Amino acid sequence: xGLGAPLAAGGRGVTGWSDVAIWGIxxxxxxxxxxxxxxFLGLIGDRALPPWLLRHLRYTPVAVIPALLAPxxxxxxxxxxQTEPARLIAAIVCIVVGLWTRxxxxxxxxxxxxxxxxxxxx
Amino acid sequence: xxxxxSSSSAFLRGVRGSAPFLLPLGPFxxxxxxxxxxxxxxxxxxxxxxxxxxxxASQLTALQLMxxxxxxxxxxxxxxxxxxxxAMYSASLAPWMGxxxxxxxxxxxxxxxDNSYAQSLAEYERQPQMTVAERMSYFFGAMLMIAxxxxxxxxxxxxxxxxxxxxLALDFAVPITFLAIVxxxxxxxxxxxxxxxxxxxxxxxxxxxxSLGLLPAGLLAMMVGAEVERWGWARPLRREAGA
Numbered sequence: 001x002g003l004g005a006p007l008a009a010g011g012r013g014v015t016g017w018s019d020v021a022i023w024g025i026x027x028x029x030x031x032x033x034x035x036x037x038x039x040f041l042g043l044i045g046d047r048a049l050p051p052w053l054l055r056h057l058r059y060t061p062v063a064v065i066p067a068l069l070a071p072x073x074x075x076x077x078x079x080x081x082q083t084e085p086a087r088l089i090a091a092i093v094c095i096v097v098g099l100w101t102r103x104x105x106x107x108x109x110x111x112x113x114x115x116x117x118x119x120x121x122x
Numbered sequence: 123x124x125x126x127x128s129s130s131s132a133f134l135r136g137v138r139g140s141a142p143f144l145l146p147l148g149p150f151x152x153x154x155x156x157x158x159x160x161x162x163x164x165x166x167x168x169x170x171x172x173x174x175x176x177x178x179a180s181q182l183t184a185l186q187l188m189x190x191x192x193x194x195x196x197x198x199x200x201x202x203x204x205x206x207x208x209a210m211y212s213a214s215l216a217p218w219m220g221x222x223x224x225x226x227x228x229x230x231x232x233x234x235x236d237n238s239y240a241q242s243l244a245e246y247e248r249q250p251q252m253t254v255a256e257r258m259s260y261f262f263g264a265m266l267m268i269a270x271x272x273x274x275x276x277x278x279x280x281x282x283x284x285x286x287x288x289x290l291a292l293d294f295a296v297p298i299t300f301l302a303i304v305x306x307x308x309x310x311x312x313x314x315x316x317x318x319x320x321x322x323x324x325x326x327x328x329x330x331x332x333s334l335g336l337l338p339a340g341l342l343a344m345m346v347g348a349e350v351e352r353w354g355w356a357r358p359l360r361r362e363a364g365a
Contacts, residue, residue: 013162014188022167022188025197029184030174032202038231040213042224049213052348057210059316059347060340061179064203065304066317067324067339068183069297074325077189078293087294094298098305104146107305111298115291 086122090115132256136263139245143237143268148275150178153295155279156286157182161189165280172276176235176269179303180204182296187333200336211239218246219261221254230258233265312356316347 014022040049073091075081094111101107151172158168158181171181184201192200211234219227242261246252252260286292308314320343327335350356 013160014185015162016191017188019167021194022163023170025184025188025194026167026170026174028198029171029180029201032198033175033177033180033205033208034232036202036205037208037212037234038228039209040216041219041227041231041234054210054213055348055351056344057206057213058351059313059344060203060206060210062304062307062313062317063320063343063347064183064200064206064336064340065179065300066320067336067343068186068200068333069300069304070321070324071328072186072297073301075328076294078291090294090298091301094301095305098302099308102306104302104306105149107302108149108295108298111301112291112295115294115298119291 086115086118089118128253129255129259132252133259133263133266135245136242136260137266139241140237140264140266140268143241144271147237147268147271150299151272151275152279153292153299154178154181154185155276155281156283156292157279157296158185158276159280159283160292161185165277168280169273169277172273176232176272177205177208178272179300182300186296190333192333196334200333203337203340208234208239211236214243215239218243218257219254222258226258230261233262233269235265235268237268238264309358310351310356311359312347312350314359315350315355316343319343319346 017025073087074083076084076087079087090111093114094107097103097110098107154172155168158171159165163171163185171184175181180201183204184197187197187200212231215230215234219230222230238261241264242257245260246257304317308317320339323339323342324335327339329335
């Protein structure tokens, strides 16, 4: 199997999941996400939110995504959890280019380009 | 809905304003299609994610945790946590859209993504004289190409996914894409502090099974970000063009 193997810890992908379980997650995530989006727009109207709550919500993306990412970069499932210099360097280049240019496409291209370049050299 | 001239021109302005967002969107949607198919989802399931959820980071989070064989509720809670920022978008759009009919707000909620939020809010602040009907038209216009673009990119990725050679190491395109999303969001010292705590917490708790460490690490990082902001360290790190 191709990319599924690296994606999955242990190379199983979503094979451990029944069709019903997968659709259950898709539908529940769809409804849950819609409810999050609808929340204030739909039910609360234009009443203001407590500032402390807004202050926490502001940091959700930069708090949750890096916590998910860091182990995937330092101990990639594709290498069986072995730290690989090429991937670390690629991640660093992606971060630097992202900070520098603030360009989504630019930092993806720079990151993957670096991975290929370093993997080709080593 | 009666289409007035001003509403239809707002709709067209929304469509035009969304064009620059198509470029980063396409590859991201494509990537989800590729990774989802390769992880073992069938095309209907991959499309189910993109059509019912329309939130790439959250879709990838769910996929990653499913591959990690995490329990269902952990998959759901973590993928929803990634979307909590949309509650903030919802709150910030409510004063502008609050007067619209219920069904329009329901549809707008489905279409509320990073692009439509950022693009529309900027327009509403620039043109405060817009009526509610014009604002809704603008918002829907902003998603006219983006939503179908998201579906089309996903299905394309799902169709060609298995043809892409392993040597391209596309497994790493997932973390790289996530990084590319998150780094431009590091606008203030408070954001940087939150991200640092998240990285340290994520690594320190990585030994926990089923990515159970993700939520405590994320929660702690949110609290640190909010606290640093309260100290008054939330000024932009650098001046954005036009901001």
